[in-house]
Amino acid sequence: MPMHLLIAAPVMLVCLVLQVVVVAICLRRYARYRRRWEVRESLWVDIALLTGVMLLTLLCNFAQIGIWAALFLMLGEFKTFMPALYHSGVNFATLGYGDIVMSERWRMLGPIEAANGILMFGMSTSLMTAAVLDVIKSNMARLSEESRT
Template sequence: MLLTLLCNFAPMAIWAALFMFLGESSDFATALYHSAANFITLGYGEFVMSRQRRMPGRIEAANGILMFVVSTSVMTAAVMDVTKYHHAPLQQESPRKHARARRRDARLGHTLALRGSGRAVA
């Protein structure tokens, strides 16, 4: 999960560097703050880009949506693998337990039937 967080933070930093390169921000902290607001599609509006440079902010928002979709699918797949790994021994164990229980019940049923008939039980 930490890796997916870092993988989402890296593009934010790259976009922030691009905003600084385009002259939309004077310091990296402000550019990163603006980039994060765009990336998570929050868009506070307190930092407005110049008219000719608005499109990169929209593209970053679309990029952010796609990155969060990828992150969600990666984490979902990881959780599914963990649950599959932990449930596999239970599924393998279960048929054996059921077969043992059926054999035990069959012996017990046979023993009870013999007792009811008055014959000697071994």
């Protein structure tokens, strides 16, 4: 198990840094565009902002799945990238199909990737929740102002 953690630690660190960078970029861009469009808020602006955040976080998660797949290839667990990517996606999303199983030597990397994946999806979910709550708050404030006038 310690060897598995030593092998997985750099990959988990890369995934964490990638996720944090994407979250920071999304938050900054979201705040910038929200400020810019505040005067003429519309349903389409909300849709565009939420879609952008969702797509960026999803692409980030796909990239992390690819990083784990590359590790599995480097360890010789798979001969080609596509089965490694599929297996990685199943682990990262914590599906646990079990239709493809790694060798006994590296099998513990699956649960480690699953733990990493659930944390990264949690970060993506919290970012989306923050964006949705901001849209709700912004719309409530706008409606409140309209009712005053």
